[in-house]
Amino acid sequence: MFAAERRQLILEMVRANGAVSLRELARVVQTSEVTVRRDVRALEAEGLLDRRHGGAVLPGGFTRESGFPQKSHLATAEKTAIADLAAGFVEEGEAIVVGAGTTTQELARRLARVPGLTVVTNSLLVAQALAHANRVEVVMTGGTLRGSNYALVGSGAEQSLQGLRVSRAFLSGSGLTAERGLSTSNMLSASVDRALVQAAGEVVVLADHTKLGSDTMFQTVPTDVITRLVTDEPPGHDDRAATELQALADQGVQIAVAGGPGAVQGPGQLGAESAADRRGPRRDVPLPGQRRNHPPGAGGSAPQLRPAGTLSEAPGSRVADLAPRRR
Incomplete structure (x- = not known):
């Protein structure tokens, strides 16, 4: 699969699911996580998605909620x-x-x-x-x-x-x-x-x-x-x-x-x-909003x-x- 094809598929998965892990992306496009991470970085540079810890999400800072069918196939x-x-x-x-x-x-x-x-x-x-x-x-x-x-x-x-x-x-x-x-x-x-x-x-x-x-x-x-x-x-x-x-x-x-x-x-x-x-x-x-109480004598x-x-x-x-x- 060419890089352009991989990146298009990655973008479609993120748009459909809201958030996708690198592991899942690598499995679907049948390549390594290193290659997928490079593709995600390139797509982020174009403003098409945002990178997160171990995955990619829709751009805009806050991820939207995926439906059950999408979530059930993630991670x-x-x-x-x-x-x-x-x-x-x-x-x-x-x-x-x-x-x-x-x-x-x-x-x-x-x-x-x-x-x-x-x-x-x-x-x-x-x-x-x-x-x-x-x-x-x-x-x-x-x-x-x-x-x-x-x-x-x-x-x-x-x-x-x-x-x-x-x-x-x-x-x-x-x-x-x-x-x-x-x-x-x-x-x-x-x-x-x-x-x-x-x-x-x-x-x-x-x-x-x-x-x-x-x-x-x-x-x-x-x-x-x-x-x-x-x-x-x-x-x-x-x-x-x-x-x-x-x-x-x-x-x-x-x-x-x-x-x-x-x-x-x-x-x-x-x-x-x-x-x-x-x-x-x-x-x-x-x-x-409240803190846990520590045992007596524990102080802070x-x-x-x-x-x-x-x-x-x-x-x-x-x-x-x-x-x-x-x-």
């Missing part, structure tokens, strides 16, 4: 690995909330095997994935159906979550930055996600590396409210993604990396987290690493707490 291998790892943080008998998204749908398919689980969701896709799980109770919110992502939104969904309390919330989104946290392109979806956060003791964000550094219109979860990020291993050449991960860790977010032997490497100490470490007392999540110091251990639930993956360099 599929990464979403599968993230879902496999995230499922290891869910225990028997828990009550959790799961937001809408293709990555959370993958998570729901794995949660069908967890006995005694109660899942509250506004996603028809999540509910469908759990519909035949005999040992899992599914609670749907009310609301108005938003067809582009098969989610229930609006005041009905938000009101049905009032007074709810669960152990964890699992959310995805369109973009994630250390400065602004998790964001999405739709106001109604963002409002429901904020209501899901208020119901949970911990917030776990599922985001593949292509979303790191991307910022979209509506903030859903501020960085200081995110307990843990589950992501995939960024490509070795993507220094900006690694920098973003370290910046998130500096703000107290625990980083869980799914993938091969090369987990995210930061200047601080890396340690695996054991399953026992995860079964701590439930912590209240502050309102958006950075959080300490937990003891090293093993995570048997996700063989071949690694859970890492990146030590904050500064606060």
Whole structure:
């Protein structure tokens, strides 16, 4: 395929999907990521698209939201690995909330095997994935159906979550930055996600590396409210993604990396987290914009690493707490 043909195909994919990873572009045009990166750089110079960490987006600063058919074919291998790892943080008998998204749908398919689980969701896709799980109770919110992502939104969904309390919330989104946290392109979806956060003791964000550094219109979860990020291993050449991960860790977010032997490497100490470490007392999540409360005597110091251990639930993956360099 000639360079002009490749670039035309790349441009058509970005226009159709809003955002596409370099890995996906390389797979479709059947060339290396190095070549695709050179093509994306040339298209950016012409003002036809913008580069982002590990991918390309429509020009204009904020990515628009893709529909479900487009999202379901993006970063599929990464979403599968993230879902496999995230499922290891869910225990028997828990009550959790799961937001809408293709990555959370993958998570729901794995949660069908967890006995005694109660899942509250506004996603028809999540509910469908759990519909035949005999040992899992599914609670749907009310609301108005938003067809582009098969989610229930609006005041009905938000009101049905009032007074709810669960152990964890699992959310995805369109973009994630250390400065602004998790964001999405739709106001109604963002409002429901904020209501899901208020119901949970911990917030776990599922985001593949292509979303790191991307910022979209509506903030859903501020960085200081995110307990843990589950992501995939960024490509070795993507220094900006690694920098973003370290910046998130500096703000107290625990980083869980799914993938091969090369987990995210930061200047601080890396340690695996054991399953026992995860079964701590439930912590209240502050309102958006508020900081987490540190334990008595901690003052304003950075959080300490937990003891090293093993995570048997996700063989071949690694859970890492990146030590904050500064606060």
